[in-house]
Amino acid sequence: MNLRKLLIEFDTDGQSRDALRRILKVPLATFLFLSLALLSVNLRADEVADAEALVRAGKFREAYKLLEPLEESKAGDLKFDYLLARSALETGNPSKASFIYERILAIEPNFVGVRIEMGRAYLALGDYARAKLEFETVIRIPNLPPDLRQQAEAYGKLADQYSKGKKTVAYGYMEYGYGHDSNPLSAIARNPITVAGGVPIPLPDSSLARSSNYNAVSLGGEVIHALGSGFSVYAGGDARARFYNQLDQADNMAVDLRGGVGYSAGKHNIRVGVLGGTYELDHTSFRRSLGGNADYRFLLNDATQLTANITAIRFKYVNELLQTNDYDLYSGLLGFTRSVAGGRAIIGLNLVGGYETADPRRQDGDKRFGGLRLIAQAAFTERIGSFLSLGATMNDYLAENAFFDKQRRDYFYDATAGVTFGIKAGWSVRPQISYYKNVSNIDLYRYDRTDVSFNIRKDF
Numbered sequence: 001m002n003l004r005k006l007l008i009e010f011d012t013d014g015q016s017r018d019a020l021r022r023i024l025k026v027p028l029a030t031f032l033f034l035s036l037a038l039l040s041v042n043l044r045a046d047e048v049a050d051a052e053a054l055v056r057a058g059k060f061r062e063a064y065k066l067l068e069p070l071e072e073s074k075a076g077d078l079k080f081d082y083l084l085a086r087s088a089l090e091t092g093n094p095s096k097a098s099f100i101y102e103r104i105l106a107i108e109p110n111f112v113g114v115r116i117e118m119g120r121a122y123l124a125l126g127d128y129a130r131a132k133l134e135f136e137t138v139i140r141i142p143n144l145p146p147d148l149r150q151q152a153e154a155y156g157k158l159a160d161q162y163s164k165g166k167k168t169v170a171y172g173y174m175e176y177g178y179g180h181d182s183n184p185l186s187a188i189a190r191n192p193i194t195v196a197g198g199v200p201i202p203l204p205d206s207s208l209a210r211s212s213n214y215n216a217v218s219l220g221g222e223v224i225h226a227l228g229s230g231f232s233v234y235a236g237g238d239a240r241a242r243f244y245n246q247l248d249q250a251d252n253m254a255v256d257l258r259g260g261v262g263y264s265a266g267k268h269n270i271r272v273g274v275l276g277g278t279y280e281l282d283h284t285s286f287r288r289s290l291g292g293n294a295d296y297r298f299l300l301n302d303a304t305q306l307t308a309n310i311t312a313i314r315f316k317y318v319n320e321l322l323q324t325n326d327y328d329l330y331s332g333l334l335g336f337t338r339s340v341a342g343g344r345a346i347i348g349l350n351l352v353g354g355y356e357t358a359d360p361r362r363q364d365g366d367k368r369f370g371g372l373r374l375i376a377q378a379a380f381t382e383r384i385g386s387f388l389s390l391g392a393t394m395n396d397y398l399a400e401n402a403f404f405d406k407q408r409r410d411y412f413y414d415a416t417a418g419v420t421f422g423i424k425a426g427w428s429v430r431p432q433i434s435y436y437k438n439v440s441n442i443d444l445y446r447y448d449r450t451d452v453s454f455n456i457r458k459d460f
Contacts, residue, residue, distance in 0.1 A: 048074070051083050060090035078104060082114065089117060094124035102302075110266035112138055112230060116159045118302075119152075127343030128152040128379050130302055135159060137299045138264045140271065141171050141222045143238055145459055147385040147420035148346055148377040150428060154459055162226070172221030172460050179216065179453025183209040184242075184250035186438070186447050193443035196405035209447060212246035216453070224262070234273070235259040253280045267299040275313070285318045291329075307335035307350070324361035330354050337375075345378040352393070364408045365399020371412075383422040390415050401442065410440045430455045 047066055054063035064087035067080065074080040085100035098121040104114050119134035128148045135155035139162070144151045154171060161169045183189070189209040192202040222236030241253040260273020276290040291313030298306045313329045331354030339346055353370040371393030379385045397408040418432025436449040 048080055048083065051087070052079075055083055055086055060087045063087040064091050064093075075103070076107075078108060078111075082111075085114075086117065089121055089124070094121040097121045098125065112264055112266065113163075115266070116162055120156055120159050120163070122343065123152050123156045125343075126379075126382075127339075129339030129341075129343045129346040129377075131156065131343070132346065133299060133302070133305045133337070133339060136297060136305065137267055137269045138162075139169075139224065140262070140269060140297070141224070141234075141236070142258075143173065143220055145173070145420065145428060145457055146377070146387040146418065146430065146432075147379070147422070147428065148344075148387075149379040149382070149385055150420065150422065150459065151377075158224075168223065168225045170221060170223045172219070173457060174219040175217070175455055175457040177216040177218075177453045177455035178213070179451060180211065180213050181244070181250075181449065181451045182211045183447060183449040184212055184214070184244055184247055185210075186436075186449060188444060188447050190443060190446060195403055209449075210247055212244040212250065214242050214244045216240070216242045216455075222258075230264045232262040232264070233260070234262055234271070249282045251282055252286075254278070269297045271295045286322075287315055287317050289313050289315050303339040305335075305337040307333065307337065309333040309335075311354075324359050324363075326359040327362065327367075328357040330357070341378065344380075345376070348375040349373070350375070363399070363401050363403065364397035367395055367397050369393055369395045385420045386418065387420070388415075388417045404442045404444075406442055408440065408442050408445065410438055410445060413437045413439075426459045428457050428459075430457065 047070065051063040051066045054060070054066065063083065067074075067084045067087060070080070071084060081100050081104050085097045085104065088094075088100065089097035098118060101114050101118040101121060104111060105118070108114075115134050115138050119131045119138075122128075122131035122134060128151070131152040132148065132155060135152070135158075139155055139158050141154075141158075144154050158169045158171060187207060187209045188203070191208060192200040194200055218238065218240040220236065220238030222234055224232055224234045226232045235258070237255065237257040239253070239255045242251065244250045254277060256275065256277035258273055258275040260271055262272075263270045272292075272294045274290075274292045277288070278285065279287045279289075291311065293309060293311040295309045296307070300306055309332065311329070311331045314326075315329065316326050317323050331352060333350055333352050335348060335350040337346060337348040350373045351371075352373065354368070356367040356369075358364075358366050371391060373389065373391040376388045377385065378387075391412075391414045393412045395408075395410040395412065400407050414434065414436045416432060416434040418430050420428050420430045422428050431454050432452075434451040436447075436451075438445060438447050440446050
């Protein structure tokens with residue numbers, strides 16, 4: 001029976017005819033609803049595809065206008081969320097972008113690209129501490145300026161390059177300082193010293209602590225090349241020199257080089273590499289070093305980072321008479337860093353320990369050591385910040401020194417504090433003061449030292 005005949009038959013009975021109409025209306029309405037829904041989905045899919053094309057073309061404002069009305073229905077879709085967050089970030093809405101990035105990372109914590117852009121969002125919000133922590137899970141370079149804001153901005157420049165698809169990024173700096181050092185050679189101030197048997201021995205004035213003004217220069221940098229799948233390679237180096245006005249024999253220069261492989265995956269960042277260096281004293285080659293290290297950092301949450309590091313380095317003295325002091329250093333570090341004060345400050349605590357295997361001829365023998373370091377940084381304004389570092393280390397030597405008839409034990413304390421002033425793009429000035437004190441059970445190794453300096457730095 002066809003539909004036309006059925007309608008005619010039902011037409012003889014008005015009640016039956018009305019029932020049929022109701023039956024036919026239900027599937028027709030459903031069909032129309034489903035059709036419109038599918039059409040809407042297709043249109044929205046087309047809009048997301050159009051927005052993706054706009055983002056790829058750098059037309060973030062147009063993409064944001066297209067995507068923002070769809071957020072209520074599309075939120076939770078990773079691709080949509082990423083496009084919306086990226087568009088929000090690039091159009092001056094870092095607060096909205098950070099909220100969406102957090103939503104993405106809650107679902108997919110290993111989305112490395114989002115971590116870079118989350119750091120950029122925090123940086124735009126002035127949340128320097130959390131920006132630094134996010135960047136360090138992906139990009140990590142040493143010898144950044146001591147100012148928290150400048151550190152975050154240095155990372156941000158590299159992050160911008162990564163966001164533009166660059167596989168190779170680079171960072172560099174140069175610095176000049178003028179200062180006064182109360183004891184450049186870390187010499188004893190006490191005279192005479194006491195040796196085995198309580199015998200006093202006077203020291204010549206040339207062996208006692210003397211002060212001097214100095215000029216200091218340093219420069220360095222690092223290049224990082226992304227290999228894909230979270231892997232990268234890096235190479236870098238630093239050179240530092242001091243020239244003392246009243247104490248030429250304290251002039252020194254150090255050159256340190258490093259290179260290795262890095263891996264970033266979500267909250268994890270690993271670096272394994274080799275390092276080596278040379279040290280000159282009084283314009284003469286004094287010591288060389290070669291070794292390796294492995295460093296691991298884990299972003300526990302958006303405000304807390306954990307660090308673990310192991311290092312092994314061999315130190316060799318150039319002068320044959322000093323080669324009895326050769327040693328191998330093995331050290332480890334466990335660190336905790338946390339963002340505080342709404343991201344305008346950061347505090348850190350590092351526990352360090354290790355062992356030195358000495359040349360058998362070294363008078364004090366092998367050494368074991370352990371200590372801790374407290375670090376704090378704060379950004380007061382857009383251009384003014386401060387930093388503080390406090391450390392304490394116990395050094396326990398394992399052989400009896402025959403000249404003093406004692407096993408040497410030292411307690412070394414140091415403190416550095418300073419203020420940074422940003423003066424223009426990449427430029428800063430930094431007055432700082434450092435104090436060092438070594439307390440030893442052997443007179444010859446007791447000293448204290450104060451270093452005050454004014455520094456000008458350029459980061460690029």
